[in-house]
Amino acid sequence: xxxxxxxxxxxxxxxxxxxxxxxxxxxxxxxxxxxxxxxxxxxxxxxxxxxxxxxxxxxxxxxxxxxxxxxxxxxxxxxxxxxxxxxxxxxxxxxxxxxxxxxxxxxxxxxxxxxxxxxxxxxxxxxxxxxxxxxxxxxxxxxxxxxxxxxxxxxxxxxxxxxxxxxxxxxxxxxxxxxxxxxxxxxxxxxxxxxxxxxxxxxxxxxxxxxxxxxxxxxxxxxxxxxxxxxxxxxxxxxxxxxxxxxxxx
Amino acid sequence: xxxxxxxxxxxxxxxxxxxxxxxxxxxxxxxxxxxxxxxxxxxxxxxxxxxxxxxxxxxxxxxxxxxxxxxxxxxxxxxxxxxxxxxxxxxxxxxxxxxxxxxxxxxxxxxxxxxxxxxxxxxxxxxxxxxxxxxxxxxxxxxxxxxxxxxxxxxxxxxxxxxxxxxxxxxxxxxxxxxxxxxxxxxxxxxxxxxxxxxxxxxxxxxxxxxxxxxxxxxxxxxxxxxxxxxxxxxxxxxxxxxxxxxxxxxxxxxxxxxxxxxxxxxxxxxxxxxxxxxxxxxxxxxxxxxx
Numbered sequence: 001x002x003x004x005x006x007x008x009x010x011x012x013x014x015x016x017x018x019x020x021x022x023x024x025x026x027x028x029x030x031x032x033x034x035x036x037x038x039x040x041x042x043x044x045x046x047x048x049x050x051x052x053x054x055x056x057x058x059x060x061x062x063x064x065x066x067x068x069x070x071x072x073x074x075x076x077x078x079x080x081x082x083x084x085x086x087x088x089x090x091x092x093x094x095x096x097x098x099x100x101x102x103x104x105x106x107x108x109x110x111x112x113x114x115x116x117x118x119x120x121x122x123x124x125x126x127x128x129x130x131x132x133x134x135x136x137x138x139x140x141x142x143x144x145x146x147x148x149x150x151x152x153x154x155x156x157x158x159x160x161x162x163x164x165x166x167x168x169x170x171x172x173x174x175x176x177x178x179x180x181x182x183x184x185x186x187x188x189x190x191x192x193x194x195x196x197x198x199x200x201x202x203x204x205x206x207x208x209x210x211x212x213x214x215x216x217x218x219x220x221x222x223x224x225x226x227x228x229x230x231x232x233x234x235x236x237x238x239x240x241x242x243x244x245x246x247x248x249x250x
Numbered sequence: 251x252x253x254x255x256x257x258x259x260x261x262x263x264x265x266x267x268x269x270x271x272x273x274x275x276x277x278x279x280x281x282x283x284x285x286x287x288x289x290x291x292x293x294x295x296x297x298x299x300x301x302x303x304x305x306x307x308x309x310x311x312x313x314x315x316x317x318x319x320x321x322x323x324x325x326x327x328x329x330x331x332x333x334x335x336x337x338x339x340x341x342x343x344x345x346x347x348x349x350x351x352x353x354x355x356x357x358x359x360x361x362x363x364x365x366x367x368x369x370x371x372x373x374x375x376x377x378x379x380x381x382x383x384x385x386x387x388x389x390x391x392x393x394x395x396x397x398x399x400x401x402x403x404x405x406x407x408x409x410x411x412x413x414x415x416x417x418x419x420x421x422x423x424x425x426x427x428x429x430x431x432x433x434x435x436x437x438x439x440x441x442x443x444x445x446x447x448x449x450x451x452x453x454x455x456x457x458x459x460x461x462x463x464x465x466x467x468x469x470x471x472x473x474x475x476x477x478x479x480x481x482x483x484x485x486x487x488x489x490x491x492x493x494x495x496x497x498x499x500x501x502x503x504x505x506x507x508x509x510x511x512x513x514x515x516x517x518x519x520x521x522x523x524x525x526x527x528x529x530x531x532x533x534x535x536x537x538x539x540x541x542x
Contacts, residue, residue, distance in 0.1 A: 084431065
């Protein structure tokens with residue numbers, strides 16, 4: 001199975017050519033890390049996978065992206081359905097200014113689920129999956145913003161899980177968190193890959209080597225090297241990859 | 251030399267600030283002292299609970315209720331007109347409109363607020379009232395409905411402009427979170443962005459109410475000058491402000507009872523606008539940037 005397959009992707013912001021001829025296939029139930037220095041295009045590429053760039057006026061794309069064999073930029077595709085299937089967790093925890101419960105229930109409600117039983121059940125399951133249930137089960141009606149940063153990020157993950165995606169995109173999900181919260185998120189990612197395909201953008205190379213199965217190194221809009229994390233980090237084929245992972249630039 | 255120049259500027263600035271404060275204190279002082287004279291002759295109970303206001307007739311009654319009902323009736327009609335339209339405009343400009351469109355339309359909308367209120371007044375009397383009469387039976391040539399609707403149109407910019415500011419300042423990350431779960435633009439706008447901006451929207455509505463309560467020309471021209479205790483928007487009513495205009499324009503003897511009624515009415519008006527301003531200030535303070 002190939003849940004994500006990108007063919008010959010070129011992305012432009014106005015005249016700025018930010019992604020060049022990206023070809024990549026991402027496997028099911030793996031964690032794939034995108035690494036590279038700031039501005040290398042890794043976040044932009046991540047955001048083309050759930051069409052989050054659609055709102056940027058100057059955005060243009062060439063090439064095709066297939067998810068579960070379907071061209072996601074096809075006119076017949078409903079972007080709302082796509083994003084339900086391809087969830088996203090952002091860099092800064094961004095819970096809604098609503099209660100903890102409502103944050104997780106939001107996705108269900110917008111997709112037309114009305115059954116109270118189903119909503120309660122899914123909220124509980126999602127919070128358990130995100131390893132947050134025990135910390136919040138007695139205060140589900142409290143504002144989400146009263147939680148700590150790490151808890152907020154796990155809440156955002158629970159919220160994403162609630163709409164039952166098959167792929168989860170994470171854009172530096174731990175970069176705004178302290179080391180303990182980061183460790184919890186990493187542990188969580190490790191557990192989630194049993195059921196989900198995870199793509200994570202990270203600046204932290206130790207993090208990439210700890211949690212990912214495969215790593216893609218982006219540099220100046222190009223996909224320089226892509227392979228098994230263990231090989232890429234111990235035996236990079238490309239000189240630039242080696243320079244980056246050994247900390248000579250970036 | 252330079253230092254003494256600085257001092258002059260400093261005193262100049264302090265003086266300017268002082269002038270506005272002293273003026274406010276002066277106004278409050280005049281309101282209180284003149285209405286003091288009024289309340290020595292009319293009991294507070296009569297003022298608050300009597301259902302007729304006839305200080306200009308021989309049979310004098312001093313119940314503020316008819317003026318209050320007139321004020322609130324026109325204000326409520328104005329709010330029901332302005333809030334839905336104002337918020338829809340705000341959501342459209344903030345969430346849907348292209349940046350260029352927003353930058354062009356917003357200032358134009360604010361021009362609505364620059365139209366002299368007397369123009370709105372005769373617009374209500376000569377355009378809106380005949381229009382309403384054409385399909386609602388029993389609408390008088392002076393009526394609360396027409397005045398209220400036009401007053402609502404007048405405060406649309408207050409509500410849309412302030413609400414739009416509130417909506418626009420909702421962090422982009424919240425919209426992204428919503429889109430990221432597969433929400434449509436409509437769902438994102440009304441289920442995430444509007445609730446997140448609710449305190450700012452509420453403040454805009456309260457300021458709109460305060461503006462409507464204090465508005466004078468539109469109601470003086472189009473709502474009539476008959477203090478009637480009624481909830482029927484087709485009837486002529488008189489608001490507090492319209493009454494004050496009516497008496498101020500007539501030849502009322504300084505120090506007479508009619509003269510003192512202006513201040514009693516004025517202090518009532520002041521009480522409500524003061525209250526609303528404080529409530530909006532309090533909401534702003536309490537909920538500001540809570541989601542940051």
